[in-house]
Amino acid sequence: MRNTTSSTMTDRADGGVSRLWNTVVGNDTAFLLARANALSLSAANAALEPYGLKVRSYSVLAIAVEGVRPTQRELSDFLRLDPSQIVSLIDELENAGLATREPAQNDRRVNVVAPTEQGRKVFRHAREATQRAERECFAALDARDRARLKAMLSTLSALDSAPG
Amino acid sequence: MRNTTSSTMTDRADGGVSRLWNTVVGNDTAFLLARANALSLSAANAALEPYGLKVRSYSVLAIAVEGVRPTQRELSDFLRLDPSQIVSLIDELENAGLATREPAQNDRRVNVVAPTEQGRKVFRHAREATQRAERECFAALDARDRARLKAMLSTLSALDSAPG
């Protein structure tokens, strides 16, 4: 016997939770945003797992691979992570042989992050995996909606630290 | 002297980070989603702070106030939190005098969460505060875009545990 006694609350396929969607919370944009992000995040992390990466380390690697030669401080500001978190993030990448710290020319305090050859290679595959995951994650939206969504999210993100 | 030596990377108003937006990462929907969510989340938490609430406890309180009489298991499923996390969440609300555990009629294993009078009162004010914060947070979008965004996020969230 399962869930036959209190039929009104628990006889749905999803465990009887659907009725909770009909609340202020289930109709709140911020809540839906958090939920969508959680789904997207765990999909991305799952896709990156085979490469020993997470979204954090992947982001750093991605920026490094583009040849932007970011300083740790820039990564801290851009990714909104504490400088100390960047340290361990780059330690990870260095220990995995994917990136290195290089001293900046003009300022001996500054480190710049550069990818190794293996870093570039791993990144190419990891990127494919995340893009595949992202396609699946946003497959419920058509191309125009996906573009709209991206534009809106970009607008919202821009409020904080303006791109361009 | 500040940031005049390596002018190409650090002479912008935002700390020179804007150049990092022109990367794969800065153009990634999942990344923008995470950023937008972080902004929305911290705005909501800031708005709730005066009431001794966070988004988590606020969500539980909101559901309770609607009279849905959710079980802890339902809250766990709906909010995608471990049952043990629900325990401490409700402990918080109970200690603050905002909600109580009530035994379910048909199943003596089950607790149901109900608001206190003070819980209802606090929620009304907290709700106003979060709505104000949400309005500010999404003010960069016009009404139609906000509606579109909400609909899209709802679609994405629905993939996981379907509402309705």
Added chain:
DNA sequence: TATTGTTATACTCTATAACTATA
């Protein structure tokens, strides 16, 4: 035998302050 709520534990994440070396 399965489920609800609970406790305990460990692990990750996050935030903070203090330290060094450079500027």
Added chain:
DNA sequence: TATAGTTATAGAGTATAACAATA
């Protein structure tokens, strides 16, 4: 005096397993 990176530490958040009461 201020900044880049580092270290250490404590707090919050998360995941897991084991347990008692009940079904």
